[in-house]
Amino acid sequence: MCNNLAFNIPTYTDDDSTFPKPDIGNYDYWTALLEHFLTSSNTIEIHCWNEEIETISEIKSLYKNELEIVEEGNLTIFSGQIHSTLSDYLLNNYLNKIGEFKWFTVNLVKDMVSVFHSGHWGTEFFVPNVLKRDVAFIMSVIPDETSFHQS
Numbered sequence: 001m002c003n004n005l006a007f008n009i010p011t012y013t014d015d016d017s018t019f020p021k022p023d024i025g026n027y028d029y030w031t032a033l034l035e036h037f038l039t040s041s042n043t044i045e046i047h048c049w050n051e052e053i054e055t056i057s058e059i060k061s062l063y064k065n066e067l068e069i070v071e072e073g074n075l076t077i078f079s080g081q082i083h084s085t086l087s088d089y090l091l092n093n094y095l096n097k098i099g100e101f102k103w104f105t106v107n108l109v110k111d112m113v114s115v116f117h118s119g120h121w122g123t124e125f126f127v128p129n130v131l132k133r134d135v136a137f138i139m140s141v142i143p144d145e146t147s148f149h150q151s
Helices: 028-038 053-063 084-092 132-141
Strands: 002-009 043-049 068-071 077-081 106-108 113-119 123-128 147-150
Touching: 002 132, 028 084, 028 106, 028 113, 028 132, 043 053, 053 077, 053 084, 123 132
Parallel strands: none
Antiparallel strands: 002 123, 002 147, 043 077, 043 106, 068 077, 106 113, 113 123
């Protein structure tokens, strides 16, 4: 039976910021989650707030010819086919210079069907049509205090 799973990593914010950071002090769960869901995806969509100039410039310089770029309101949205260098970038370069998660949203899609959603800079997740084995895997790699909602 397939279900939908939403889960939130416990976070904190610094006094002078609204940027959520994992209570555990790192994003070690990111690589495991992304590796798991990349294998069942063929398209990616990355959302950045327009004020995240360094991240937007970085993506444009690395993948301008490979990703469609749309500016929509306060967001810059990148989308395109997943390939090995883009996967490597997502798996190994997810933190900016000050140690914060780079992308507000990362969506993985397979043939126009959502597979995995990461929001709020890698702290809120949604997995549609999740299988029991996926739930077991997710629970094995995320912090113990993570909140879950399965429907």
